[in-house]
Amino acid sequence: MPVKRRAEIYVSRCTGCGRCVAACPKRLLTLEVAGYHKHALLTGWEKCDGCLACLPACPVRAIS
Template sequence: MLLPRIDTERCTGCGWCVAACPPRVLSLQVVAWRKHALLHDDSGCTGCSKCARCCPFGVISMVPATKSDERQA
């Protein structure tokens, strides 16, 4: 299973990935007055990679789920 990994340092918080996510497992989070995308539901992610394909800044990569991700599911 692949999950999106978001480079929060480079993410601009534009929200394109959130809008493109069919199961709605991505959201925008504000930290220190700066927005960035966040995967808030690992178990609900289908691994479709629509978020990574639509990101205009290329800050989302699809990576294999780790053992800790699988335990949370």
């Protein structure tokens, strides 16, 4: 059985621009506010099929 890939978000790099949220076809990404910092969060990661549509949408390469 092949290993299922999914997006990983580096919170320290994320600027909270929301481009990855708009790019996700399954709407599994949301923006979370933590204090004064906003960052992307993968919700329902078990539903992520690894399409990685969010990857090229991120201008600061906070997703791998």
